[in-house]
Amino acid sequence: MTETQGDSPATLRRTIYELDSDTQYLEHEDKRNMRDNWEVGGDYEYNFNNNGIYRFLFIVNDRDTESLRERYDVSNAQPEKNLFLLNQGRDRERIARSSYSWSLAQSQGMELGVEAAQTIRDSNLRLGTAGSGATSIEHGGLVPVSVSNSTSTVEEMRYEPFAVHNWQINDRMSVESSVIYESSTIEQSGDISNSRDFGFVKPSIDYRFDITPSLQLRAGIRKDVEQLSFSDFSASVDGSDEDQNTQAGNPEIRQEQSWRYELNLEMRLPNDTGVVNSQFWYRDMEDAIDRIDVSTGPDNLASARGNIGDGKRYGLNLDISTKLDSLGLNNALLNTGIRLRDSEVTDPFLGVKRRIEGNGRWHLNMNYRHDITDLGITYGINYSNDSNGSSGRTAIDIIDTETRIEAPYMWAYVEKVAFGNTTFRLEGHNLTEKEFCRIRTRYVGATAAGMVEEVEDFCNGSGMELAFKVRTTF
DSSP states (O other): OEEEEEEEEEEEEEEEEETTTTEEEEEEEEEEEEEEEEEEEEEEEEEOTTSOEEEEEEEEEEEEEEEEEEEEEEETTEEEEEEEEEEEEEEEEEEEEEEEEEEEETTEEEEEEEEEEEEEEEEEEEEEESSSSOOBGGGTTBEEEOOTTOEEEEEEEEEEEEEEEEEEOSSSEEEEEEEEEEEEEEEEEESSOEEEEEEEEEEEEEEEEEEETTEEEEEEEEEEEOOOOGGGSSOBOOTTOSSOOOBOOOTTOOOOEEEEEEEEEEEEOGGGOEEEEEEEEEEEEEEEEEEEEOOSBTTBOOEEEEEEEEEEEEEEEEEEEEEOGGGTOTTEEEEEEEEEEEEEEEOTTTOOEEOOTTOOSEEEEEEEEEEETTTTEEEEEEEEEEOOGGGTOEEEOSSEEEEEEEOOEEEEEEEEEETTTEEEEEEEEOTTOOOEEEEEEEESSOGGGOOEEEEEEEEEOOOOEEEEEEEOOO
């Protein structure tokens, strides 16, 4: 059993300059995020005399979250509350899985089973603002504002019978195939009542071929059905947008589906000096999920998470792990991973082809470690970097666009074992003093109109962190 509790209050002070009127004003915010969750799980396995195996496992978890935001105008050092925003949620999940596996022949195995899951999300959002009208203690002493689809319970019952077949064709070739049928019912109650049934067949096949003892080919095809985030069904908040109090929910959102195609080629370098792996992948997407227009009129623009149609994603992953003995660095290892990718969907607001949000063109990660065994010293360094700007980090919404820019990140350490079993370690995080920046362009009316109202250039970062640690055993 695991249990986690957290309470993270924060205070924010903001100075806003109005350049057109050459004035400034102050805002103060109190924020609080609370979390309380636990999880219990277990498994059972029984081996029969015929080499058959019965397995059963279960997981039960429960998570409560609460996010509170209260904003004040500060005039003559006297704060006056003008916003109360409380977002509460409770997520519960119960999963049970039972299966029986046995040998069909000396080179073949079979597994049959079923998985059942119940997922429940309760959500409640309360919004209060300054203005005329009756105030409410439950809304922070402000005037309650009605928010559509703010109180909701979403429940899904899902059943997945499955069959898995393994076949060792010969010493060099093997195939694993499976088929899963997913049947589910999703019901929503509260401000909105809705019930829908879904059924999906999810086949897969994975083929492996050892071309030589040091060269392996893997190929696979699989149908994926993504699980929905039930927070998308009802109204929620965006903690990164200070100008939008709430975001709409979408009770009609459907699961995103895709066919996944993969081709891997792995080569072991001579003399056990390393491994090179390349993977080409392609995703043919149906009912892709992003933000859609749910406006009720030109004066009430709104967006929500929803299905935007078909799309595609594809890329190439290159991973190299090599020892550096040939360079005179004994017991040194360098790992390098490069992710090249692209994607395409039709934007629902502008009607143009674009990349999927967050699906940048490339990602690089490098990790170096060196053990100097005769001195009892180990040191290492890690570096990572992502593409930015037009490479897929731009998000388009109903009234704004965002471009997110992240700087490279680096951390390093050196440690020494001394006095028998005492380890001294010096480590530095964020040595590049990485910052996250966001450029948000907000428009007059809809984004498609192209009339810019304001540009917000925001950056933050935590700076460099150094730590010295001593670890020993008694």
